[in-house]
Amino acid sequence: MKRFATVLTFALLAATPALAHPGHDGAGLAAGLMHPLSGLDHMLAMTAVGVMAARRGGKALLAWPAAFVGAMICAYALGVTAPGAPVAEPTVLASVIVLCALAAAARQLPLGWGLALIAASGAAHGYVHGAEAPASAGLAFPLGFALSTAALHGVGLVIGLTVRRLELGPQKR
Numbered sequence: 001m002k003r004f005a006t007v008l009t010f011a012l013l014a015a016t017p018a019l020a021h022p023g024h025d026g027a028g029l030a031a032g033l034m035h036p037l038s039g040l041d042h043m044l045a046m047t048a049v050g051v052m053a054a055r056r057g058g059k060a061l062l063a064w065p066a067a068f069v070g071a072m073i074c075a076y077a078l079g080v081t082a083p084g085a086p087v088a089e090p091t092v093l094a095s096v097i098v099l100c101a102l103a104a105a106a107r108q109l110p111l112g113w114g115l116a117l118i119a120a121s122g123a124a125h126g127y128v129h130g131a132e133a134p135a136s137a138g139l140a141f142p143l144g145f146a147l148s149t150a151a152l153h154g155v156g157l158v159i160g161l162t163v164r165r166l167e168l169g170p171q172k173r
Contacts, residue, residue: 027134032144035129036152041096045125046149048099049118050156055164056108063111064118065153069146071119072126076142079130088128095121103156125149 036042046068053064079088099121102109109117133141 027137027141029140029144031134032137032141032146033148035141035145036148041092042125042149043152045092045096045099045121046152047156047159048096048103049121050153050158051103051160051163052099052109052114052118052156053153054157054160055103055106056111056114057164058111060111060114061157064114065150065157067115067119068122068125068153069150071122072129072149073142073146075123075126076130076133079127080133080137081130083131085127085131088124088131091124092128095124103160 036046049065049068053060053062056064098117129142129145
């Protein structure tokens, strides 16, 4: 686990604000699907949510990823209608650091605290997506990034469940 934390730390240091949201090339479903896969910050944060949910187990398995995606979509609408919040990008960066640190530390947050933290992180990401969305984005673009985000949460769930199973060992399965 120590090696994972080291790799995660170096990956976080590689993500800079310039890489956080390099722009939206196109406005359709394909552009939305590709956007979360276009930056290390997206992939780390979305995967970390899945890892955290898997490690927590129970209701968190579905509730935490759903909270992220739901808050992201709601905040996307706010970003489209009221762009320009100066704290949006730093909040996204902070969410990546916090989510990844918690996932790497294997900390199990209480269900409610995790739900609040993950929803706030999703809202930060969604707001920035909305504020930077092309004028012609329509519904296809946010649908695309919501689907890709959910898929990345799924990848994190698989990783987290696999690690949890390996940690339990054969005697406790």
